[in-house]
Amino acid sequence: MTLELKGVSKVVEGQTHIHPTDLTLEKGTMNVLLGPTTAGKTSLMRLMAGLDVPNSGQILWQGEDVTGQRVQDRKVAMVYQQFINYPSMSVYDNIASPIKLMGVSAKEIDTRVRETAEMMKLTPMLDRKPLELSGGQQQRCALARALVKNAGLVLLDEPLANLDYKLREELRQEIPKIFEASGSIFVYATTEPEEALLLGGNVATLWEGRITQFGPTPRVYRQPVDATTARVFSDPPMNFLAVSKTGDRLMFGDGQSTPALGKLAELPDGRYTAGFRPNHLEIMSGGTQAMKFTAKLQVTELTGSETFVHLDHHGERWVGLIHGVHDLTLGADLDVWLDARHVYIFGEDGALVAPAAYALAA
Amino acid sequence: MNKTVNQKAWFLVLPVLILVAFSAVIPLMTVVNYSVQDTFGNNQFFWAGLEWFEEMLHDDRMWNALKRQLLFSGIILAIEIPLGIFVALNMPKSGFWSSFCLVLMSLPLLIPWNVVGTIWQIFGRVDIGLLGYVLDKLGIDYNYTQDTLDAWITIIVMDVWHWTSLVALLAFAGLKSIPDAYYQAAKIDQASRWKVFRYIELPKMMGVLMIAILLRFMDSFMIYTEPFVVTGGGPGNATTLLSIDLVKMALGQFDLGPAAAFSLMYFLVILLISWVFYTVMVNLDKKGM
Numbered sequence: 001m002t003l004e005l006k007g008v009s010k011v012v013e014g015q016t017h018i019h020p021t022d023l024t025l026e027k028g029t030m031n032v033l034l035g036p037t038t039a040g041k042t043s044l045m046r047l048m049a050g051l052d053v054p055n056s057g058q059i060l061w062q063g064e065d066v067t068g069q070r071v072q073d074r075k076v077a078m079v080y081q082q083f084i085n086y087p088s089m090s091v092y093d094n095i096a097s098p099i100k101l102m103g104v105s106a107k108e109i110d111t112r113v114r115e116t117a118e119m120m121k122l123t124p125m126l127d128r129k130p131l132e133l134s135g136g137q138q139q140r141c142a143l144a145r146a147l148v149k150n151a152g153l154v155l156l157d158e159p160l161a162n163l164d165y166k167l168r169e170e171l172r173q174e175i176p177k178i179f180e181a182s183g184s185i186f187v188y189a190t191t192e193p194e195e196a197l198l199l200g201g202n203v204a205t206l207w208e209g210r211i212t213q214f215g216p217t218p219r220v221y222r223q224p225v226d227a228t229t230a231r232v233f234s235d236p237p238m239n240f241l242a243v244s245k246t247g248d249r250l251m252f253g254d255g256q257s258t259p260a261l262g263k264l265a266e267l268p269d270g271r272y273t274a275g276f277r278p279n280h281l282e283i284m285s286g287g288t289q290a291m292k293f294t295a296k297l298q299v300t301e302l303t304g305s306e307t308f309v310h311l312d313h314h315g316e317r318w319v320g321l322i323h324g325v326h327d328l329t330l331g332a333d334l335d336v337w338l339d340a341r342h343v344y345i346f347g348e349d350g351a352l353v354a355p356a357a358y359a360l361a362a
Numbered sequence: 363m364n365k366t367v368n369q370k371a372w373f374l375v376l377p378v379l380i381l382v383a384f385s386a387v388i389p390l391m392t393v394v395n396y397s398v399q400d401t402f403g404n405n406q407f408f409w410a411g412l413e414w415f416e417e418m419l420h421d422d423r424m425w426n427a428l429k430r431q432l433l434f435s436g437i438i439l440a441i442e443i444p445l446g447i448f449v450a451l452n453m454p455k456s457g458f459w460s461s462f463c464l465v466l467m468s469l470p471l472l473i474p475w476n477v478v479g480t481i482w483q484i485f486g487r488v489d490i491g492l493l494g495y496v497l498d499k500l501g502i503d504y505n506y507t508q509d510t511l512d513a514w515i516t517i518i519v520m521d522v523w524h525w526t527s528l529v530a531l532l533a534f535a536g537l538k539s540i541p542d543a544y545y546q547a548a549k550i551d552q553a554s555r556w557k558v559f560r561y562i563e564l565p566k567m568m569g570v571l572m573i574a575i576l577l578r579f580m581d582s583f584m585i586y587t588e589p590f591v592v593t594g595g596g597p598g599n600a601t602t603l604l605s606i607d608l609v610k611m612a613l614g615q616f617d618l619g620p621a622a623a624f625s626l627m628y629f630l631v632i633l634l635i636s637w638v639f640y641t642v643m644v645n646l647d648k649k650g651m
Contacts, residue, residue: 051546072552080543087565098551145551 001027001062001152003048003185008057010043017043019210020057025185030176030201032217033189035232039206041189045155048187049076061152074153077146081158083138085130091117091141092126098149112148119178120144136167143175147182154179156188160195172198193235197221205232222359227275227350236278236308236319243274243345250274253314258291258340264354272353273346278308280342281320283334290337297334300326311336396622414623424624426599427607428631434603435582438521442578443571445522446529451563453534464534467527479591482520486592506593510600517589517601524588525578532574536567572643576636583632604628 003025010018018040025031033041046052047059050071059067066074077098085094095113104112117123120140130138139159146154160168176199179186190196196203196217204214205224212229213220224230231237243250246269249257260267282290295311295318302308307326311318311334320336328334341357397414399407418424449467454460470478486506488494497504506516540562548558586605589595595602595610602610608628612621 049550051549071546071549076550078546078550080541080547082541082543084541084543084547086561088561097553101552 001183001185002060003153004058004060004063005048006058006060008047008054008059010047010052011055017209018047018054021211023204023211023214025187025202027185028180028183030179030186030188030199032196032199032201032203033187033206034191034193034196034203035206036191039232040209041206042157043209044206045078045157045187045189048153049078049155050074075149075151076153076155077149077151078155079139079142079146079157079159081161083130083135083142083162085138085141085145087130090127090129091122091133094130094141095122095144095148098145102149116144116148119147134167135163136171139163139171143178147178150182151184153185153187154182156186158189158191161191176200193221193233196233203233205229207232223352223355224344225352227273227346227352230275230344230346230352234277236321238275238277238344239281239316239318239320240273240275240346241313241316241318242271244271245269252291252293256291256293264345267345267353271348273348273350275344275346276338276342276356278319278321280338281309281318281322282337282339283309283320283322283326285337290339293336293338294333295336297328297330297332300328300330309334393622393625396618397626400619410619414619415627418620418623418627421620423607424627427602427604430600430602431583431604434518434585435579437518438525438582439575439578441518441522442526442529443575446526446574447533447567447571449526449530450533450537451559453530455538464531467530470524470527473524475587476591478520478524479588482516482523482588483592486516508597510597513593513597513601517592520588520592521582521585525581529574529578532570533567536570537563540566568643568646572640575643576639579639580632580636583635 005021005023007020007022008018009016009020021044033044035041043052047054050059050066050069050073053068057067058065061074085091086097089097092113095116096109099109099112113126114123117126120143122137122140122144125133125137125141130141133141139162143156143159146156160171163171172195175188186201188199190199200217202215203217203220205212205220205228207228212232213225220229221233224233227238227240242253245251245260245264245267248260248265250260250264251257252274285292293313295313297309298312299310300307301310302325305323305325307322307324307328309320309322309328311320344352344356344359345354347353398410398412400410400413401407453463473481485491486494486504488498488505494504503509504512506513544562544566545558548562553561584605585603586609589601589603590606590609593601595606599607605628608621608624611617611624
């Protein structure tokens with residue numbers, strides 16, 4: 001079972017929602033579409049489902065062209081950010097509704113509904129109406145409706161976004177297990193890099209209607225192909241600073257330099273963009289390879305055990321995530337350290353030139 | 363737990379109390395006052411007790427008016443609610459034509475009630491009215507001033523014309539609030555058009571429909587102006603609905619006592635039926651019907 005998109009694009013009222021896209025999803029895989037709002041996650045899913053017809057390109061299901069086929073005739077299930085259940089039906093009837101119309105025997109319907117309900121921990125609520133359930137249970141019910149069909153393709157459009165933190169964590173842990181058992185192709189849209197990392201599988205990063213990279217999640221995280229992917233797959237986004245390489249040294253804008261080691265040494269001289277993740281910025285002096293920068297502290301946000309520091313480094317806006325709660329003066333200059341092993345180097349066109357040393361080692 | 367008693371709160375409630383007293387309680391009490399007394403003019407009143415109530419309850423006149431009223435309200439609800447839903451379902455959801463339809467449909471609602479009556483009174487006349495004239499030319503014997511059925515059809519069509527758009531507008535508002543994802547989910551489930559209506563649109567519209575039914579029931583049950591202008595309650599008493607009968611009794615015959623007793627019972631009937639409607643519908647709503 002494979003789903004293949006070949007040069008699929010979507011233009012709505014002159015605006016390109018999806019640029020020509022190629023993507024192949026394999027049976028039994030979890031595929032995360034990661035990107036900010038309006039990146040095209042939902043548009044892409046609607047194309048995959050058959051809710052929209054692409055302006056160009058082909059959609060192949062098990063090698064067969066299904067491009068113009070209506071959603072009714074495909075084996076698709078979808079779960080939305082809103083909790084979509086039939087309000088007047090009981091949870092049991094809700095779960096049964098997708099298979100009732102498929103000509104399955106009454107006995108089998110009953111077995112499948114009860115199995116799915118058990119898996120989604122809904123057995124005690126089968127007789128209730130969706131509105132009598134908590135938000136988490138309502139979404140479990142919607143998930144059960146998607147799973148009961150044994151659809152080859154299950155699309156989940158930010159299914160956990162409307163749940164509170166605790167419930168989100170709980171379902172996030174369960175979802176990969178449930179999906180592993182089913183053998184369908186799963187596509188899961190999210191705006192949160194953290195969610196993509198937790199779910200594992202593959203990730204496709206989306207930016208302005210294009211897939212910037214597709215591959216196993218940890219790989220995409222460690223070795224983003226370009227600056228855009230790195231920005232999308234990092235929350236807060238990756239920080240950037242201009243660098244230039246002359247001889248065996250990397251020069252930073254503020255007159256600092258560091259020896260260009262390893263792969264960096266092989267780079268031709270020229271201008272580059274360096275990028276580093278917020279959690280790699282430190283306010284304590286690091287090891288021998290640490291570079292020191294001085295930046296103006298603009299905002300601090302406390303999140304309990306961690307502190308976000310928003311910095312202005314000669315016009316470049318950085319965000320750092322540092323451990324512990326610190327007493328910092330706003331508006332003052334702050335010394336921060338960055339380990340050279342944590343720096344990615346991108347070319348002027350944004351393509352990755354050299355990944356960070358730590359990412360290669362891992 | 364100790365509660366602090368703060369009598370100052372009464373001052374805050376006072377304005378509302380005064381307002382309600384003058385707008386509702388005092389007029390209502392005047393009616394109560396009339397209903398238990400008899401008068402022969404000159405501001406002379408005699409205690410009558412519950413006599414008027416008993417008399418009215420045994421009077422065929424009120425029962426007949428009540429029957430006509432229930433029939434009228436029943437018919438217009440049976441037509442306006444489904445028709446309003448049907449119109450709402452077929453309205454364009456967005457864009458210019460959506461706004462156009464909304465404006466077009468609010469027009470009947472903006473016309474004063476006696477004007478609506480006058481429009482239809484003239485519209486239906488055989489000599490100068492477009493409708494009456496055309497029907498007459500088509501060979502259909504139509505005359506609302508003489509034929510009971512024609513009179514009924516006229517006032518019902520008039521009410522449907524006047525008020526269906528209210529139901530349609532409310533139903534449309536209900537429909538608009540349904541997220542698109544519901545329709546997508548139904549499509550994916552291969553649900554038929556009827557099932558989409560029965561399991562998504564109807565349950566989601568229930569809240570506003572409840573309001574529509576209540577409003578249309580209460581308004582139609584109190585209707586006076588329009589049928590009065592068109593038929594004056596005739597032919598005979600055929601379209602004498604409750605309020606027309608009440609006005610005849612109170613102002614035409616100056617039977618203040620019976621009329622007061624009549625209005626109080628009228629009021630209680632409306633209250634009772636509205637309460638029943640409301641309770642039934644709130645229960646349906648709770649079940650997510």
